Amino acid sequence: MTMMTGAEIVIRCLQEEKVEYVFGYPGGAVLHIYDALFKQDQIKHVLVRHEQAAVHAADGLARSSHKVGVALVTSGPGATNAVTGIATAYMDSVPLVIISGQVPTDYIGQDAFQECDTVGITRPCVKHNFLVNDVHQLAITIKKAFYIANSGRPGPVVVDIPKDVTAAKCKFEYPETIQMRSYNPVLKGHLGQIKKAMHLLLEAKRPMIYTGGGVILSNGAKSLTRLTHRLGFPITNTLMGLGAFPGTDRQFLGMPGMHGTVEANLAMQHCDVLLAIGARFDDRVIGNPANFSSLPRKIIHIDVDPSSISKRVHVDVPIVGNVPDVLEEMLRLLEAGSASPDADALADWWKQIDEWRGKQCMKYKPKKTMIMPQYVIEKLYEVTEGNAIVTSDVGQHQMWAAQYYKFDKPRRWLNSGGLGTMGVGLPYAMGAALQNPGSQIVCVTGEGSIQMCIQELSTAKQFRLPIKIINLNNRYLGMVRQWQEMFYGSRYAESYMDSLPDFVKLAEAYGHVGIRVERPEEVEPALRKAFVEHKDDLVFLDVITDQKANVFPMVAAGKGLSDMILSEEL
Amino acid sequence: MRHIISILLENEAGALSRVAGLFSARAYNIETLTVAPTEDLSLSRLTIVTSGTDAVIEQITKQLNKLIDVVKVVDLSESAHIERELMLLKVRATGKDREELKRLADIFRGHIIDVTESTYVIELTASAAKLDSFIQAIDSGLILETVRTGVCGIGRGERILKV
Numbered sequence: 208m209t210m211m212t213g214a215e216i217v218i219r220c221l222q223e224e225k226v227e228y229v230f231g232y233p234g235g236a237v238l239h240i241y242d243a244l245f246k247q248d249q250i251k252h253v254l255v256r257h258e259q260a261a262v263h264a265a266d267g268l269a270r271s272s273h274k275v276g277v278a279l280v281t282s283g284p285g286a287t288n289a290v291t292g293i294a295t296a297y298m299d300s301v302p303l304v305i306i307s308g309q310v311p312t313d314y315i316g317q318d319a320f321q322e323c324d325t326v327g328i329t330r331p332c333v334k335h336n337f338l339v340n341d342v343h344q345l346a347i348t349i350k351k352a353f354y355i356a357n358s359g360r361p362g363p364v365v366v367d368i369p370k371d372v373t374a375a376k377c378k379f380e381y382p383e384t385i386q387m388r389s390y391n392p393v394l395k396g397h398l399g400q401i402k403k404a405m406h407l408l409l410e411a412k413r414p415m416i417y418t419g420g421g422v423i424l425s426n427g428a429k430s431l432t433r434l435t436h437r438l439g440f441p442i443t444n445t446l447m448g449l450g451a452f453p454g455t456d457r458q459f460l461g462m463p464g465m466h467g468t469v470e471a472n473l474a475m476q477h478c479d480v481l482l483a484i485g486a487r488f489d490d491r492v493i494g495n496p497a498n499f500s501s502l503p504r505k506i507i508h509i510d511v512d513p514s515s516i517s518k519r520v521h522v523d524v525p526i527v528g529n530v531p532d533v534l535e536e537m538l539r540l541l542e543a544g545s546a547s548p549d550a551d552a553l554a555d556w557w558k559q560i561d562e563w564r565g566k567q568c569m570k571y572k573p574k575k576t577m578i579m580p581q582y583v584i585e586k587l588y589e590v591t592e593g594n595a596i597v598t599s600d601v602g603q604h605q606m607w608a609a610q611y612y613k614f615d616k617p618r619r620w621l622n623s624g625g626l627g628t629m630g631v632g633l634p635y636a637m638g639a640a641l642q643n644p645g646s647q648i649v650c651v652t653g654e655g656s657i658q659m660c661i662q663e664l665s666t667a668k669q670f671r672l673p674i675k676i677i678n679l680n681n682r683y684l685g686m687v688r689q690w691q692e693m694f695y696g697s698r699y700a701e702s703y704m705d706s707l708p709d710f711v712k713l714a715e716a717y718g719h720v721g722i723r724v725e726r727p728e729e730v731e732p733a734l735r736k737a738f739v740e741h742k743d744d745l746v747f748l749d750v751i752t753d754q755k756a757n758v759f760p761m762v763a764a765g766k767g768l769s770d771m772i773l774s775e776e777l
Numbered sequence: 778m779r780h781i782i783s784i785l786l787e788n789e790a791g792a793l794s795r796v797a798g799l800f801s802a803r804a805y806n807i808e809t810l811t812v813a814p815t816e817d818l819s820l821s822r823l824t825i826v827t828s829g830t831d832a833v834i835e836q837i838t839k840q841l842n843k844l845i846d847v848v849k850v851v852d853l854s855e856s857a858h859i860e861r862e863l864m865l866l867k868v869r870a871t872g873k874d875r876e877e878l879k880r881l882a883d884i885f886r887g888h889i890i891d892v893t894e895s896t897y898v899i900e901l902t903a904s905a906a907k908l909d910s911f912i913q914a915i916d917s918g919l920i921l922e923t924v925r926t927g928v929c930g931i932g933r934g935e936r937i938l939k940v
Contacts, residue, residue, distance in 0.1 A: 326791060331802050335845040338790070355845060388940060389787055389848040514839035517832070 213342045213373035214239035217306060220349040222249050223381045226277050228268060228641050229253070230261040234281025235321060236308025239373040253641065253670060256662035258285050260634040262292020262363075263660070266301050267631075267638025270621045271596055273426055275302045275357050276638065282308045283321030286367075287328065291628060293363050294332035298625025299447060300424055302361035304352045305329075311371040312340050325367045334362030342375035347382060354385045359392025360512040361424055392511060396528030396536060404507040404524045405540050407480050411505075412552040413559075414440045415478035417463065419492075420447030420624065421485015421510060427451070427530035428617040431484065434534050437541055438548055440482075441560055443471040445492055446609055447624040448485070454613035455593070460560065461569075464492040465762050466606045470563040472760070472768040476502060477559075483508045485530050488519045489625075490764075496520055498767030509533050568760050569610060572776045577753045578727050580604065580679045584611035587649065587677060590734040595619070595647040598635035600656030601627045603685035606758040608651040630659030633676065637663060640672040647738065648673070654680040654707055664717040667745050675737045676747045678710055681754045689757045693772075714747035724750045779808075780834050781853040781860055781930045783938055784823040784841060788814055792846040796823060799844065805829065805837050809862075809905070809927030820848065820940065824929045826905070848940055857933040863900070864908045865890075866915075867922040870897040874919060885911045896921065904928075 211219065217240050221229065230253045233241045244252055255261040258280045265276030276296075280289045286307045296303050310319040326338045335355050337348050345368070352364040408414055416438075422431050428451045435442050435452055442452050443463045452459055461468030463475050475481065475493070481504055486492070493499040496519050507524040508516045516525045526533055541547075571581045584607050587595070597612055598621040599605040605622055614620045621635045636650040650657075657678055667674055679685075687702040711721030720741050724733045730750070737746040759774040786792050793812055800807050808826040815822050827837060834852065841850045853860070870878050875897075882889055882899050885907065891898035901911055905928050912923070932938065 327794070330791075330795060330798055387845075390845050512843070514836065514843050518836060 209379070210376045211379045212239065212243070213345050213368065213375050214243040216342070216345050216377075216379050217349065217368065217373065218243045218247060218250065219379055220346055220381060221277060222247075224275070224353050226250055226275070229277045229279050230255055230264040230638070231279030232258050232261055232281065232285060234285050234308065236282035236310060236370045237279060237285075237373075239370065240279065240306070240308070240368075252279075253637070253666065255634070255666050257660065258288035259292050259630070260637075260660050260663045260666070262289045262296065262303065262305060263631045263634035264638040265303055265305075266292060266296045267598060267621055267635030268642045269296075269301050269303060269638070270635070271618050271639040272642050274642070275304055275353055278303065278305045280305065280307050281321065282310055282325070283323045285321075286323060286325040290329060290332065293329055293365065295623050295626045295628040295631060296363040297332045297334065299420060299623065300361050301363065302357040303363040304349070304356050305363060305365045307365060307367045308373075309338065309367045309369040312369045313371070315369065325365065329365045332363075333365050336365035336367065338367045339372055340369060342372050342377045345372065346380060347385075350382050350385050351387065355390065359390075360421075393513075393527050394511070394529040394532055396509065396526045396533035398536070400524055400526045401533060401536050402540065404482070404526060405537055405544075407505055407507060407524060408438065408482060409546045409548055411480035412549060413477060413479045413556045414438070414482065414548070414553075415474045415480070416440050416442040416482045416484070417445070417475060417486055418442065418448045418451050418484040419445040419486025422448055422451040422530050423617040425485065425511065425530040426617075427485065427534055430531045430534035430538065434538055437538065439553060440548070441474050441557070443467070443475065445486055445624070446622065449609060449620045450614035450617040453615040455615055460564070462609055463768070465494070465764075466610065466758050466760065467762070469566050469568040469760055469771060469773070470560055472762065472771060473563050474560055476768045478504055480505045480507070483522075484534070485510055487515045493520065494762045494766050494768050494770075566773075568773055570776070571756075571774060573727065574753060576726065578724065578730060578750060580607050580681070580752045580756050581611050582727065583677060583679060583730055583750055583752065584608055584651065586730050586734055587651070588612050590731065590738055591647050591649065595649045596621065596639045596643060598622065598632045598639060598648070598650045600632035600652045600659070601629045602653050602656060603689065603756070603758050604651050604653045604656070604679040607679070629656040632656060633660050633663045633667070633674070636674040637667060637670070637672055640674055641670070648675065650674055650676045652676060652678055653685060654678055654682065654704055654710070655684045661713070664714065664719060664745070668718045671743075672745060673743050674745050676745070678747065678749045679752050680707070680710070680749055681752045681756070682707065683754055686758070692757070694763070710747055710749040714745075719745040719747055721747045721749065724748055778830075778834075779826065779828045779854070781858065781928060782825045782827060782838065782841070783851045783853050783930060784825070784847055785815070785849040785938060785940060786812075786821045786823055787846040787848060788819050788821045789846055792821070793823070795844050795846055796825075796841065799840055800827075803836070803840060805833065809925075811927040811929050817940070824927070826928045849938055851932070851938050853930045853932055856936060858930050858936075859933060860904050860928050860930040861902055862905045862908055862928045863902045863926045864911070865924040866899045866901065866912070866920065868897050868899065868915065869895060869919045869921055871895050874916075878915070878919070881911070881914055885914075887911070
């Protein structure tokens, strides 16, 4: 075995993990690693313009595939800039490995140039982190990092490497497998519990299936779709779970929660048995937990993370396990048994649901001269035939994209659901574009969010990423404006964006195509131009939309799910 | 309700701060926390005294188990267990107080381990509640310093926390 430097070992480990893209930004503490990167051509490095975007882009790559995203940043500000990206990935359980440089071991604690306690700063927002202070531990630590990131409930893992460790030499050995006595995620669900759950489901009069991001992360969408079709039950997918079940299917009731549909929210509220899968009953989904728990219903909860179960609401049948494994076991029990769902009760339940559906809660009034944002998403869906990978930032545009673009497949909808990080949309699109060449990649954003990582237009140019940016430009921080209108007596404190840049010229300045869209009849032609004529270019569509449009339905913070505010136009 | 949670932890740099950080990040109480390596130097044993509803305690044990460095977690208070805490108390010991303090220390099975003309240091090992009673029993004006280790606990009989 040949001796290798720590820097070479880092690169070899990434090669062993079949990493194709590393998103990063060089600096003093990682110069040895960049030098090792330079001397090989297996791993491609994507130079971002800000470390936050490096982590977001790695995150976007991971979300759009089943791979671990990798980011490489330097010590000090490199690491602190990465923190928002790490926390974003942590909240949505995205598998990432972030390699950060650190000052040399004998400088640690001396307030050295570009020193910060990266392990300390990132501790609350990582699944785990490591400081490697011996080159002999480097390979095994990176192996552990990948294993931890992508097993059990996935999450980001930081590996902090002092500069002297990247220069030190040792023999390279990469373990094939790893065993950790303190970390053994449970994958197979308890059969007794699964049988109990099946019994409850088959006895149910008003059953409901509610699934979250866990189904997508575990690649459980196929099993979920089969089971849901087999049972004939209504289903809702959370913001993080969209695409786990086909959005165009009749059994799909739309998204639940703060901006969920009437039918999804009322079915969540009034069901007698709720099957929750890879979801966590968070405040944006069930509203007030006391209100939610006040109605009698049995809850079955499948999750790989035991701490997600009975965290916010009491669960009657907990099942800890890997989602597809548990769902396949349920299907086997269904095939083997003779029992089937109560058809009469189910027919009544669907009648009730169809009545709720009849309210058509997502209807909005088109305007002759003003572009309604919902209309843009509907047209986007038509033009891309529902096949695009759609990323979004955070705010009204995010909700409209989630509500009006019907996702039929998993890993096509990338957004920051948990942390709600503005600025993720463009870097997510970069990661997704690199991982999925040939796919249509769309970033639905707003003029507020896009400016939080606008510098990445430069990266997108360097790597020729044909992203289509749909900027729903209402000259307001729309979601803030909506809350101020509804709950703060229309006092629009700091939610107006004055002196916006000319986005068309800005896009052109970065070497892209910019198109301004101001009238409803221009929307579709502009989209076609972007997706057909400029198929291979990054196109920035600056769509001037109605300033007063609000997202409906809406459950106000702290209210119960049946307490929905509907559009005045209904 | 008060719970005593015992943890086997990988004896690695920063592992303790993961546990302490978890409690502050999720707004759980820590009344006392003790930690030291075990006979197997790769493992530390932690004892945390905390309080909360059953639901909170369930979350605490689940969240602790989720930490990668945590090997095992047991809620000792779920069944028969023993708890002990060590206290060193420096008291003003002059005149007739000297005799009274000696007598009280004897009653509580404490030892006087340092004597000067004007002070005693009393060592007392007992349950946390017993230490509290001892402090109550002494005239508070005489107490100069109180040093307590925090609770450590162990299950009775065959209830063993080991890898």
